[in-house]
Amino acid sequence: MAQGQGFGFGLGKMKELATAIQKAQQVQEGAKKLQEDLEKMEIEGVAGGGAVKVIMSGTQEPRRVEISADILSEGAEVLSDLVTAAMKDAYVKSTTTMREQMEELTGGLTVPGLS
Template sequence: MTQDKGKGFGFGLGKIKELQEAFQKAQQVQAGAQQLQQELEEMNIEGYSDEAKAVTVVMSGNQEPRQVTISPDAMGNSPEALSELVTAAMKDAYAKSTETMRERMEALTSGLNLPGM
């Protein structure tokens, strides 16, 4: 009766190396995500109500509202029309902010083959 020695738990050196590489990549992504969070927080992304920029909304890259600017021309609108202009500018700033965040996350995780990304 021979006993197989040295086989461990079925993990070869190759598997251990893969696990180490995966752990290192995870650490890199975590550090990159923290840096990205800071960058997004410091960004100012402008959204506009229309081509004339009657209303401008500024948000951070994390969708934090920062400022609303209403042009003198826009002030002559009815309250309902002004509300629509502000809403349009907010939606534009939000869309730009979301797209920026998505692009930055894709750049951070590119080549890592992470599930769900």
């Protein structure tokens, strides 16, 4: 190794690394806040034209199920299918919301040498 060259990190690279570390710390702080926000969110999945609703948090924690009295006469199998469809709808909406917010939070994060 030539004298004065260190490990291949010039001053510019060190500044990039410091900036990336700072951004990573901001992302970590933002992730904590995002987790809290997602836990408080209520995301609704629906089926049967709104006859069945499943509400879950942004972290996919089930909160409640609402079933219209009108749909009860359709029988257990139909009701089961509608609850399942509403659960899937809520899950997709919840995971999409989480992914979009994480992408927004981490946007622009690059680590020198890894991009």
